[in-house]
Amino acid sequence: MHNNHPLPTLSIITVTYNAEQVLETTLxxxxSQTYHHIEYILIDGASKDRTLAIAEKYRDRIQLLISEPDGGLYDAMNKGIALATGEYVCFLNAGDSFHQDDTLQQMMQSIKGRELPDVLYGETALVDGKGHFLRMRRLSAPEVLTWKSFRQGMLVCHQAFIARRTLMQPYNLNYRYSADFDWCIRILKKAKTIHNTHLTLIDYLDEGMTTQNRKASLMERFRIMMHHYGLWSTVMHHAWFVFRLLTKPGQ
Structure with a gap:
């Protein structure tokens, strides 16, 4: 299967809810990707704005479009995984986009001559609402990625983490903010081959999270790290975080 493997199909899943302002950029x-082995799936949570009207304009390029109420982002993403048929799955949030029109082609080119890896990953650029480059993501992708890498935090953005569908289990819906963090670690634990594309894959719309949600998200991430890496390792890697939690009661 080395040099002559057929080009793999990539299932791209976009989850939307009232995303009329940002969806067109993503679509x-x-x-416009020059790589054509794509299955595009759009899972909408019964939007009340013009999201579906916008999607309808591109209906012939969307293989699967579902709009129904769901239990939130990760529930919708689980639906997407269950419906995907491609060899690889990539989540692209409404508002986010591939870095260039030939990003997927470059990504597949980067594995030429190798066996198809279990996971591919790359860098993420942060952009504003007009798509203008702001800066690279604060955490950059490590040269070599393993399941232990995420002890440092989520070093690879969820959208720039592309994995074989057969390795995927559903997102754990007990986590409201950081289920993607737990999900990536679980996939990395099972992955045999993990490939660094050395490419910027994603332009991520930097909207910022509310401070309240950021705190809840950090708490959740801490719980996930303790589950996967144990208390001692987590505290050692994140002593500053524990210190902040203890010294800022009620914030």
Whole structure:
């Protein structure tokens, strides 16, 4: 299967809810890709704005479009995984886009001559609402990625983490903010081959999270780290975080 493997199909899943302001950017980014082995799935949570009208304009390029109420982001993502048929799955949030029109082609080119890896990953650029580059993501992708890498935090953005569908289990819905962190670690634990594309894969719309949600998200991430890496390792890697929690009661 080395040099002559057929080009793998990539299932791209976009989850939307009232995303009329940002969806078109994402749709155009997907349909303009020069790599054509794509299955595009759009899971909408019964939007009340013009999200579906916008999606309808591109209906012939969307293989699967579902709109129904769901239990939130990760529930919708689980639906997407269950419906995907591609060899690899990539989540692209509404508002986010591939870095260039040939990003997926470059990504697949980077594995030429090798066996198809279990996971591919790359860098993420932060952009504003007009798609202008702001800066690279604060945490950059490590040269070599293993399941232990995430002890440092989520070094690879969820959207720039592309894995074989057969390795995927559903997101754990007990986590409201950081289920993607836990999900990536679980996939990395099972992955045999993990490939660094050395490419910027994603332009991530930097909207910022509310401070309240950021705190809840950090707490959840801490719980996930304790589950996977144990208390001692987690505290050692994140002593500053524990200190902040203890010294800022009620914040």
């Amino acid at each position: 155009q980014s997907v349909i």
